[in-house]
Amino acid sequence: MLNIIIFGPPGAGKGTQSEFIKEKYNLTYISTGQILREEMAAETEIGLKVKEIISKGGLASDEIVAAIIDKFIASHADANGFLFDGYPRTVKQAEILEDLFKKYNICLSGVLSLEVPEDILVERMLERGKTSGRADDNIESIRYRFVEYDNKTKPVLDFYQQKNALHAINGVGTIEEIFGKICNVIDKI
Ligand code: AMP
Numbered sequence: 001m002l003n004i005i006i007f008g009p010p011g012a013g014k015g016t017q018s019e020f021i022k023e024k025y026n027l028t029y030i031s032t033g034q035i036l037r038e039e040m041a042a043e044t045e046i047g048l049k050v051k052e053i054i055s056k057g058g059l060a061s062d063e064i065v066a067a068i069i070d071k072f073i074a075s076h077a078d079a080n081g082f083l084f085d086g087y088p089r090t091v092k093q094a095e096i097l098e099d100l101f102k103k104y105n106i107c108l109s110g111v112l113s114l115e116v117p118e119d120i121l122v123e124r125m126l127e128r129g130k131t132s133g134r135a136d137d138n139i140e141s142i143r144y145r146f147v148e149y150d151n152k153t154k155p156v157l158d159f160y161q162q163k164n165a166l167h168a169i170n171g172v173g174t175i176e177e178i179f180g181k182i183c184n185v186i187d188k189i
Helices: 014-025 032-041 045-056 062-074 091-104 118-132 139-153 155-161 175-188
Strands: 004-007 028-031 082-085 110-115 166-170
Touching: 004 014, 004 155, 014 028, 014 082, 014 175, 028 032, 032 045, 032 062, 032 082, 045 062, 045 139, 062 091, 091 155, 110 175, 118 139, 139 155, 155 166, 166 175
Parallel strands: 004 082, 004 110, 028 082, 110 166
Antiparallel strands: none
């Protein structure tokens, strides 16, 4: 059973590559960003709580996203394996995920870290902003998402490095090229 985390800064291509990975390896996909956007669109209690912080480019609270992940895993007990996109984003979330893995008897196969220079990331996100309709794909929010990434998310890399679970992948190139590199890594896990 494969259980993979796709990791990387905002705009690294996690969502795009996840589409291909989940198909090829028959994984159940969970994107906390996508779920939070659905909650916001439906104006649920969670959605209303996170709306302001997300549109500014900040992170939702660890408790809120942990509850989302817990509920999702519990309701997909028959999954062949999971692909986590955008979670964990803090060391606290990584620790919570360890506990959830124990609770549900899941074993982490590996963390794929997409590496892309910041100028390319900004360019990609501004381009995406033209059609995504996302409140956080504007230059101020993008800048703040990088601040949050540097301060809170980057330390997650060390967390998984220490567990020998981290696989760095160059995230610059065509979608097909990057997917090829990802498959090479997954096939060796
Ligand atoms: P994404 O779609 O992964 O780029 O996430 C979009 C936004 O949702 C992020 O900038 C955060 O505001 C929020 N978000 C998504 N995942 C998390 C998470 N694991 N922890 C906190 N906030 C999150």
